[in-house]
Amino acid sequence: MASLLDAPTDTPRQPKLLERLRIHLRTRHYSIRTEEAYIDWARRFILFHGKRHPQEMGAAEVEAFLSHLAVDRQVSASTQNQAKAAILYLYKQVLGMELPWLDEVVQARRPRRLPVVLTPGEVRELLLHAEGTAGLVAQVLYGTGMRLMEALRLRVKDVEFARREIVVREGKGNKDRVTVLPENLIAPLQAQLQKARVLHEKDRAAGLPGVYLPHALAVKYPDADKSWAWQWVFPSPVRALDPRPDARTGQALERRHHLYPESVQRVVRGAAQRARIAKPVSPHVLRHSFATHLLQAGYDIRTVQELLGHADVSTTMIYTHVLNIGGRGVLSPLDAL
Template identity: 70%
Template sequence: MPLSIRLPKMRPMEHQKTARPLKLLARMREALRVHHYSYRTEQAYLDWARRYILFHGKRHPKDLGAAEVAAFLSYLATERKVSASTQNQARAAILFLYKQVLGVELPWLSEVVQAKVSKRLPVVLTPREVRLLLNELSGTMGLVVSLLYGTGMRLMEGLRLRVKDVEFERREIVVRDGKGAKDRVTMLPENLVAPLQDQLARAKQLHDQDLADGFGEVWLPEALAVKYPKAGKTWGWQYVFPSPTRSLDPRSGVVRRHHILPETVQKAVKLAASRAGIVKPCSPHVLRHSFTTHLLESGYDIRTVQELLGHSDVSTTMIYTHVLNRGGRGVISPLDQI
């Protein structure tokens, strides 16, 4: 799911407080947790439901229908100028509210048009630009960014990596619960073996100290936490990139050591790109695009690359063939043949 995007201030009426929407949102929160939505998605959906209710003057959603949903989505697109993906996230949140929380059948669902997401070519760094970027990073941030480029993992997949899923002997990394709740296997770059072993040694010291202080439990998926109540304190389940500080779990209230925040990595990449003089928009996800393009340029089969990325459909991977270092669609310009 795409993350919530902070919008400008809403209309004055949208800031008014009321007990009924809050009670309804509490029910929605419970429904989201029953359906095992991530915490970030939970926060985004609750925020959209609140905005929808307040946009219509605190009227109960049961009293609203397709016209009101369409009006809210149109308002986001025309007045707030949100992207199509953000508008579609708001739509998904509202439909979840109706179907899963209120139990309302949606015969008018087909009337609520889903915004068409623009098809844009991914931003790809050249190998030289990747080297310049990595040269501006060091320590843990340098290792995280190198791992993202070297494996093609998404940012959250890299940060959620557990100790048990790093296979040094097989030179592979098991990506658990990736996008679409799928597992996959990707390579472990030879150049990162020693740095990763050093990182694990530092993480082990933190974990041992946490255990000595009466902590040391890491978050586990709900089903696993129930089935194996002591697994959260074992070394294998700890994060490879633990946060330097402990924090309070917003759902359970338990004090745990989470992984490094994604915003920390995003900021580090942005600053490093600026120092390196890279003018392209640069984010951690650009490294995944670059990983894919550079593999295809090296002649690897597109089906192999598809499996490494975890794409369900090869057509998703095919978009990278349009940005290979061969000019527009691999066609030689007639000017170069004169």
């Protein structure tokens, strides 16, 4: 009996379950990272229960899997909730099954954590030790408040040097927004664009496929993927096979993608070690520091909310903890002695 996880064959057939999940996600324009995560969680769920079909399972099996993640694997609450979201998407959207047992599945409570924030001096030391293109990405993260993937997916047309702004396309929640372009980033970004143009012209001379375009734009605008305006600001130095088939040919093509996030993460971690920063530092910490330092400088919280792209100001409020000096501004009795 064929497994749910068997590789697809060339013979005409109905798509297998995970293929149906992938098609459903792509039809609704979910990001490639969400697609990979949901398919991976669905696969783990099926394997955990001995490759049983999800139609044969229900609340007890979902609860058992989520408990396994929390107790045996000791994953975080956010990871457990992501697994739950993927499984429920599989049931409700792909299988079209009503979920009367949904309320029985426990939602893990995410603990309220204060973000790690660097001081301006620590940021300065970190950026001094972060070199190369990945180091420039780190400067962009701190200078604009963008998320890592937002910066890496930045295209040439969205950098407005004259207006001193950057347009963030399809950010979290599939929303566009505008953020600031720091004066100190103009020259480095212009130099980076010159390097990117060299790679672009080299690829065009070699007759390689153009850059990836979302939502079948390559069909609507056939030459847009080869135009300079649509190219990545931070292209990868190497080419790779596109995980999604081309909208025109249906084939997986070798393209030049943007810089890989792991490259930036590795450079930032190394820079933090060389700068001897005794905090857990990741690229996202630079976004936290951007927001905190703006609030410390006296900018309105609504302005910071718009720059960060938060849907609710309550999300931005978490950064107000830094406005209190030393444990909520309380003068310790020890200091009064």
